[in-house]
Structure formats: structure tokens, C-alpha cells
Amino acid sequence: MLKVGGVTLISMSEAVKRFGISDETLRRAIRQKQLQAIRASGRTFFKPEDVRRWKERYYYPSKADAVRVRWKRRRKRQKAKGSEESGGNNAATAAQ
DSSP states (O other), X not given: OEEEXXXXXXXXXXXXXXXXXXXXXXXXXHHTTSSXXXXXXXXXXXXXXXXXXXXXXXXXXXXXXXXXXXXXXHHHHHHHHHHHHHHHHHHHHHHO
């Protein structure tokens, strides 16, 4: 937490913990100019009320849950594909 001229700011990591939103989602909101952020010393800060308002207006938990499920499936497929490739290579090497 940072106080500047009577205004309280929270860091990216504090916003993630306090509001339950991923840092990538917050960065995307900044890029899309939906959420105002302040950069100082290489860190990103927000006014807590700005994050709260953004979450009420733009963040849909059901949509976020659906994205999490898709990414979980994708990682599972990639992991399976990677183990098949490495397993196949080991079997071919052992046969030679």
C-alpha cells in the first residue's frame, strides 16, 4: 500500500489478492484503457475504488471460470502430448 497526497494506492499483487483477479486480467484492462493505473519505480499501482468499479462493470466470474476450464484442458492436452513425444523418443532409442 502506498499513500500519495492523501490518496491510497495498492500494488498489482495487493489488487490480485484483494479482488481475486489475475494479474494478466488487470494488465489487459490497463491495455484496453478500461482501468487506470499508475507506474512508479517499475511497479503498477491502482486506486482500490477504481479496481472495484472496474470489476463491477467488466469482470464476469462465470466467463472467467469458463476461461480457466479451457486453459486447464489445454495444459492437460499439452502435457499429455509432451509425454507421448518424449515416451516415443525413449522407446525408439531403446530399440536401437
